[in-house]
Amino acid sequence: MPGRDAAPGFLLRRLACARGGLASLAKRTQLLKRNTERGGDALQVTAIAPVGGAGVIPKRIAETVSARHLCCTAVRNRPPRPSAHHLPTFGTLDMLQIDNLVFNGWGRRFFDSATVSLPVGAKVGLVGRNGVGKSTLFKLILGQLTPDGGEIGLPKAARIASVDQEHPATPVTLLDTVLAADLEREALNAELETAAPERMGDLYARLIEIDADRAPARAAEILSGLGFSTADLARPMAEFSGGWRMRVALAAALFAEPDLLLLDEPTNYLDLEGALWLEARLKKYPHTALIISHDRELLNNSVDAILHLREGKLDLYTGGYDDFEKRRGEKARLQSATRAKQEAERAHLQSFVDRFRAKASKAAQAQSRMKRLAKLEPVAAVIEERVAPFTLPSPPRPLAPPLLQLEGASVGYDGKAVLRDLNLRLDVDDRIGLLGVNGAGKSTFAKMVAGALALQSGHLKSDGRIRVGWFHQHQIEALDPADTPLDIIRRARPDDSESSRRSRLAQFGLSFDKQETTVADLSGGERARLLLNLVAMVAPHLLILDEPTNHLDIDSRRALLEALNNYEGAVILITHDRSLIDLVADRLWLAADGHIKPFLGDMDDYARFVLERARAGVRAPSQHLDRSVAPVQQSARRRQKRSAGAGA
Numbered sequence: 001m002p003g004r005d006a007a008p009g010f011l012l013r014r015l016a017c018a019r020g021g022l023a024s025l026a027k028r029t030q031l032l033k034r035n036t037e038r039g040g041d042a043l044q045v046t047a048i049a050p051v052g053g054a055g056v057i058p059k060r061i062a063e064t065v066s067a068r069h070l071c072c073t074a075v076r077n078r079p080p081r082p083s084a085h086h087l088p089t090f091g092t093l094d095m096l097q098i099d100n101l102v103f104n105g106w107g108r109r110f111f112d113s114a115t116v117s118l119p120v121g122a123k124v125g126l127v128g129r130n131g132v133g134k135s136t137l138f139k140l141i142l143g144q145l146t147p148d149g150g151e152i153g154l155p156k157a158a159r160i161a162s163v164d165q166e167h168p169a170t171p172v173t174l175l176d177t178v179l180a181a182d183l184e185r186e187a188l189n190a191e192l193e194t195a196a197p198e199r200m201g202d203l204y205a206r207l208i209e210i211d212a213d214r215a216p217a218r219a220a221e222i223l224s225g226l227g228f229s230t231a232d233l234a235r236p237m238a239e240f241s242g243g244w245r246m247r248v249a250l251a252a253a254l255f256a257e258p259d260l261l262l263l264d265e266p267t268n269y270l271d272l273e274g275a276l277w278l279e280a281r282l283k284k285y286p287h288t289a290l291i292i293s294h295d296r297e298l299l300n301n302s303v304d305a306i307l308h309l310r311e312g313k314l315d316l317y318t319g320g321y322d323d324f325e326k327r328r329g330e331k332a333r334l335q336s337a338t339r340a341k342q343e344a345e346r347a348h349l350q351s352f353v354d355r356f357r358a359k360a361s362k363a364a365q366a367q368s369r370m371k372r373l374a375k376l377e378p379v380a381a382v383i384e385e386r387v388a389p390f391t392l393p394s395p396p397r398p399l400a401p402p403l404l405q406l407e408g409a410s411v412g413y414d415g416k417a418v419l420r421d422l423n424l425r426l427d428v429d430d431r432i433g434l435l436g437v438n439g440a441g442k443s444t445f446a447k448m449v450a451g452a453l454a455l456q457s458g459h460l461k462s463d464g465r466i467r468v469g470w471f472h473q474h475q476i477e478a479l480d481p482a483d484t485p486l487d488i489i490r491r492a493r494p495d496d497s498e499s500s501r502r503s504r505l506a507q508f509g510l511s512f513d514k515q516e517t518t519v520a521d522l523s524g525g526e527r528a529r530l531l532l533n534l535v536a537m538v539a540p541h542l543l544i545l546d547e548p549t550n551h552l553d554i555d556s557r558r559a560l561l562e563a564l565n566n567y568e569g570a571v572i573l574i575t576h577d578r579s580l581i582d583l584v585a586d587r588l589w590l591a592a593d594g595h596i597k598p599f600l601g602d603m604d605d606y607a608r609f610v611l612e613r614a615r616a617g618v619r620a621p622s623q624h625l626d627r628s629v630a631p632v633q634q635s636a637r638r639r640q641k642r643s644a645g646a647g648a
């Protein structure tokens, strides 16, 4: 069966305890290696040697093995899968124990005696500034990086899954790909084919216990929540674009229900509809989940605690993001007040000591005050975390209205229209929020307005002098991983001096050392910041921002909002960030059913509209069209990237 040997696109690390200690672990590691050589889709597995204190996992050996072998390993070391009613109660046990973690890398200290424990069953949002080291923490937990000090402990045999890359474009169907993520079920089914009759009873009993019969229905439900139609389930993975395969990887991780689920900014590749579904799903996730996110809605609706990474320390706050912000504000105010009080006391004691130290009659009192002074624990000053602002230069001279006028315009790929009969007008200071599910044609529209995709029919009228700045996620993907920000700006500003290029990058929020870090090593937020600023650098008359906030931390989102409000050109904004649309857009357009039309209502009306459509099972018909033409789109994208690169 094709699905059986396919590796899921997420890393499943089997944290298994080798009963025979290190020697047998080493033997098994060799065995794993041999399996890799045999071929098959590769998966990474991390074997853990149980040396050190109970429950502490000090040593990891990572190997790449075939999915088939992983199934066998999974069965051999299978921990009892707890059913929902056997779950340890929240707070009585820890799933993740981080003790005095120290990690230094790339010239700085990321973790400085960070300590935290996450109880079993907790849903925790991991937050912190771009580049602070959140994704690095995931790598440390997964054993891809080694701490310089301290320990990261997990219960013996805990299953961890993380979604860190799209699922490969295999010929396996979508449903089989997701089903294969439940390694135990897969292995039980495989064993059934050859098992001795006396073993059959046990196998069936376990299959019933894990509700294996319902597995396809569960997988289908998850896939549908993430935006796939029933017909999609039987299609091969290879038919879907990278973004959609990322969703499959997420579906596989959710389906496998690991004991610890690690998600790194999952809403970045979802539309509003998918994000709403995921919020609800995570809330009732039966095990522990740690989710890196800059999405305020998700952090308010899905998690019961916020883990804040700042200055090398991890602080856990119960509640959602709004609670966290409030509590942090209170904490900072309290800290400032305590510090002010202490400074006053210190000054008072010091002046007493200075005045009476030399006076014999007061010498004893002065001595005791000196002791009190020495005992005062210094309270650190509250350092405001400042985020670099965005620079969005306004166009020097406005053009005559209208900026753009579309008449009976159709646009699409390969002779097929994605959007038809568009009649729209854009004025010089319009702020349009463009809504619509993934695949409805929003990005196609953006591409056409940016002049990167020709009309199939109709007219687009605009002033020949119009300058358009177009930011979209594929630009980030298209960056050469070996380039540095300095290389990129050298090409974009060939006539500038090196020092003015460097100061421009510093203005973008990229410090001196980041300017020479390769793109591959920049964090997601740093890359997004670089590109957004580059696009805006030309002072465009029209700024098209297609999902600009993906990867940006919450304060950077606020900075972008401020910059947008000061920018004087026209804006077309595509984002699943509801609050950003609310605050920027003064008109909404909706892409649906092959058209773009003004949407009369606000974002709450739109959220209701989306959920009602989802409930009624209506998916954008163009969504399928979009995906069926994905290869064409991609090559169009590549062509367009090349021409953009040539123009830069």
Ligand SMILES: Nc1ncnc2c1ncn2[C@@H]1O[C@H](COP(=O)(O)OP(=O)(O)OP(=O)(O)O)[C@@H](O)[C@H]1O
Residues within 6 Å of the ligand: 106, 128, 129, 130, 131, 132, 133, 134, 135, 136, 137, 517, 521, 522, 523, 524, 525, 526, 551, 553
């Ligand atoms: N191999 C490397 N070489 C140099 N710098 C690196 C390397 N890997 C990571 N960094 C730097 O370490 C910092 C932390 O990266 P990390 O990806 O953990 O950030 P993050 O908190 O996940 O940020 P974001 O919110 O933007 O995703 C970043 O400044 C990044 O540029």
Ligand SMILES: [Mg+2]
Residues within 6 Å of the ligand: 134, 135, 136, 264, 523, 524
């Ligand atoms: Mg990150």
